[in-house]
Amino acid sequence: MATTPQHSPAHPVYVIGGGPGGLAVAASLRERGVRAVVLEKSDAVGTSWRTHYDRLRLHTTRRLSGLPGLRIPRSFGRWVARADVVRYLEKYAEKHELEVVTGVEVFRIDRAGDEWVLHATGGRRLTGSAVVVATGYNHTPRLPEWPGLDAYAGELSHAREYRNPKPYAGKDVLVVGVGNTGAEIAADLAEGGAGRVRLAVRTVPHIVRRTTLGWPAQRSGILVRRLPTAVVDRLGEVIARCFLPDLSAHGLPRPEKGLATRQREGAVPVQDVGLIEAVRAGKVEVVAAVVGFEGGEVLLADGTRIAPDAVIAATGYRRALEPLLGHLDGVLDASGRPVVHGARCPREAPGLFFQGFTNPISGMLRELAIDAEKIARRIARGAKGR
Numbered sequence: 001m002a003t004t005p006q007h008s009p010a011h012p013v014y015v016i017g018g019g020p021g022g023l024a025v026a027a028s029l030r031e032r033g034v035r036a037v038v039l040e041k042s043d044a045v046g047t048s049w050r051t052h053y054d055r056l057r058l059h060t061t062r063r064l065s066g067l068p069g070l071r072i073p074r075s076f077g078r079w080v081a082r083a084d085v086v087r088y089l090e091k092y093a094e095k096h097e098l099e100v101v102t103g104v105e106v107f108r109i110d111r112a113g114d115e116w117v118l119h120a121t122g123g124r125r126l127t128g129s130a131v132v133v134a135t136g137y138n139h140t141p142r143l144p145e146w147p148g149l150d151a152y153a154g155e156l157s158h159a160r161e162y163r164n165p166k167p168y169a170g171k172d173v174l175v176v177g178v179g180n181t182g183a184e185i186a187a188d189l190a191e192g193g194a195g196r197v198r199l200a201v202r203t204v205p206h207i208v209r210r211t212t213l214g215w216p217a218q219r220s221g222i223l224v225r226r227l228p229t230a231v232v233d234r235l236g237e238v239i240a241r242c243f244l245p246d247l248s249a250h251g252l253p254r255p256e257k258g259l260a261t262r263q264r265e266g267a268v269p270v271q272d273v274g275l276i277e278a279v280r281a282g283k284v285e286v287v288a289a290v291v292g293f294e295g296g297e298v299l300l301a302d303g304t305r306i307a308p309d310a311v312i313a314a315t316g317y318r319r320a321l322e323p324l325l326g327h328l329d330g331v332l333d334a335s336g337r338p339v340v341h342g343a344r345c346p347r348e349a350p351g352l353f354f355q356g357f358t359n360p361i362s363g364m365l366r367e368l369a370i371d372a373e374k375i376a377r378r379i380a381r382g383a384k385g386r
């Protein structure tokens with residue numbers, strides 16, 4: 001699959017996206033003497049972290065979440081707060097003197113011989129020797145195509161819009177989806193004064209403690225990464241039985257499929273930051289999956305109908321790469337994800353790289369940092385070869 005990227009020093013490398021992934025690649029390129037220009041559609045770096053919910057902290061440790069060439073300050077603590085992630089990213093761009101152009105959105109990427117042409121805001125046509133797409137795994141909020149949704153009379157929002165529990169004080173809220181985001185929002189609402197909190201669960205998740213006996217779950221994720229799936233499934237089961245309460249009576253039985261098997265299917269385990277206690281205490285009630293809407297009611301998979309005051313859909317995101325790249329052969333797979341990532345380019349698209357389109361249990365920031373170096377090495381090698 002991999003081919004040698006074409007790199008002409010006459011044009012910079014364009015990095016699309018000023019999140020941690022894009023910034024890390026740009027810094028790693030600069031470190032190797034390659035000019036990189038980051039194009040960011042919003043007005044600042046780290047936009048996704050500016051808009052996440054208030055109480056969010058990294059669930060990966062500070063030491064294992066830093067990007068190449070700058071550690072996250074010790075003063076930010078072990079579990080770094082959202083606002084401090086933003087401060088760190090600002091500092092990161094400043095320290096590495098990155099060329100970040102904000103307010104420029106790239107709409108389409110075309111190949112032009114050995115180079116790449118980017119179509120961007122204001123009719124810009126930018127030519128790059130290589131392009132790194134770092135537009136984010138969580139790009140566009142996704143809502144399932146629930147029957148009746150269009151006519152639903154109640155209040156419905158996507159988890160991306162959720163900031164804190166204040167607007168929900170005293171209200172009956174249904175959170176849909178039990179990924180990390182849904183689990184944390186449900187716990188936040190329960191702790192923050194919502195009148196009633198229900199959590200609609202389609203597939204029971206694996207839940208892991210952020211730390212067990214002081215040992216972070218992320219470190220386990222790193223250690224077991226290369227072990228066979230069946231071994232990790234078994235380990236996960238043993239650890240869960242030893243350290244997690246049985247929540248079957250509360251609607252969260254132990255999952256049938258193993259932790260690594262689910263991970264391979266794209267479902268990362270839920271890090272517990274309050275859900276277990278909230279479910280145990282009855283402050284978050286687990287209900288069946290949402291299957292549709294009718295008038296002001298929500299229809300659940302077990303046949304019940306409920307009428308919450310508000311529905312928050314924590315139903316994930318789409319990569320939304322099709323407008324940028326869908327017209328290029330051999331770049332995206334059937335589900336719209338890049339066919340390669342990291343230092344590899346699609347065979348038909350030498351010089352086109354992808355950063356941040358995997359979701360590993362070892363921690364995404366850590367993987368972004370590793371892949372940034374690999375991508376930069378690869379591009380720099382191409383540059384020297386000319």
Ligand SMILES: Cc1cc2nc3c(=O)[nH]c(=O)nc-3n(C[C@H](O)[C@H](O)[C@H](O)COP(=O)(O)OP(=O)(O)OC[C@H]3O[C@@H](n4cnc5c(N)ncnc54)[C@H](O)[C@@H]3O)c2cc1C
Nearest residue numbers: 017019020021041058059060105106135136356363364365
């Ligand atoms: C709630 C939440 C918590 C997380 N917690 C952790 C954690 O604890 N530890 C961990 O390791 N990982 C965590 N992650 C995962 C991951 O580290 C983050 O999502 C991280 O921000 C990914 O960085 P990124 O640069 O790939 O994408 P993003 O941060 O999403 O950045 C993409 C950037 O690209 C810009 N952009 C998009 N399209 C265009 C375009 N066409 N033109 C120009 N600019 C564009 C966007 O404005 C954005 O600034 C978390 C994710 C979420 C959603």
